[in-house]
Amino acid sequence: xxxxxxxxxxxxxxTGVAVxxxxxxxxxxxxxxxxxxxxxxxxxxxxxxxxxxxxxPVRPGDLGHPxxxxxxxxxxxxxxxxxxxxxxxHQVSADLKxxxxxxxxxxxxxxxxxxVKNIPTRILIPCAGDGxxxxxxxNGGSSARAQTVHVFLVGQP
Numbered sequence: 001x002x003x004x005x006x007x008x009x010x011x012x013x014x015t016g017v018a019v020x021x022x023x024x025x026x027x028x029x030x031x032x033x034x035x036x037x038x039x040x041x042x043x044x045x046x047x048x049x050x051x052x053x054x055x056x057p058v059r060p061g062d063l064g065h066p067x068x069x070x071x072x073x074x075x076x077x078x079x080x081x082x083x084x085x086x087x088x089x090h091q092v093s094a095d096l097k098x099x100x101x102x103x104x105x106x107x108x109x110x111x112x113x114x115x116v117k118n119i120p121t122r123i124l125i126p127c128a129g130d131g132x133x134x135x136x137x138x139n140g141g142s143s144a145r146a147q148t149v150h151v152f153l154v155g156q157p
Contacts, residue, residue, distance in 0.1 A: 027115045029076065035086045037114075038077035039094065039135030041149045042070050045082065050119065054127030054155035061101055062127040066119050067156065072108050073116040074135060087144030089137035096123075096151070098131040108133065127155040 031037070041048035054064035072094045077083045084092070092111040098104055106125060109117040130152050137144040 027075075027113075029114050031074070031076075031086060031090055031092060031112060031114060033086050033088045033090065033140075036077045037084045037086065037092065037135070037147070038075050038082075039084065039092070039133065039147045039149055040071075040073040040075070041119075041133050041151055043073070044149065046149055048133075048149055048151045050151050050153050052125075052127045052153050052155045053121070056155075058127040058155035060128075062155075063124050064127045064155070065121050065124060068118075068121050070119040071116045072119060072133060072135075074111045074114055076114055082147050082149075083145075084135055084137060084147035085140075085143065085145040086137045087140030087142070089140030089144055091138040093134075093136050093138055095134050095136065096125065096131055097134055098125060098129070100126060100129050110138075126153055129153050 038045060041050065050070060051067040052064045053067045054062060074092050090112060094108040094111070096106045096108055098106070106123050108119055111117070130150065133149045133151055134146050136146040
């Protein structure tokens with residue numbers, strides 16, 4: 001994959017064509033109805049890690065805050081799986097769904113433009129475990145489709 005990008009970038013430079021990622025091309029653009037999107041957690045489309053600011057041995061039930069500098073992102077996407085579909089919506093909500101110690105949902109960010117937002121460090125969640133970040137179109141109607149990213153919560157040694 002890396003070699004292909006280097007080749008494409010070399011050809012683009014030789015011909016004067018700009019090369020960038022889909023996110024770089026769509027960052028800051030408004031989210032519109034009928035668009036396909038991809039949600040990312042710390043740059044990952046699946047099986048992402050959220051580092052927790054929990055030092056030392058972590059015991060079941062310990063709570064803490066996410067370490068600073070971590071992100072959720074919404075990019076305009078291609079119809080690749082997993083992907084979401086806006087339906088009639090103009091806004092995406094990113095929410096962390098947890099099952100342990102009790103099932104609950106923590107709001108992370110809202111997006112009306114494509115781009116990156118920091119995961120809030122003020123939220124209190126388990127120091128270890130797993131969950132799902134759900135990127136859900138708001139007011140998208142019956143054709144809207146959410147996209148999910150499985151996440152692991154990992155305490156720092």
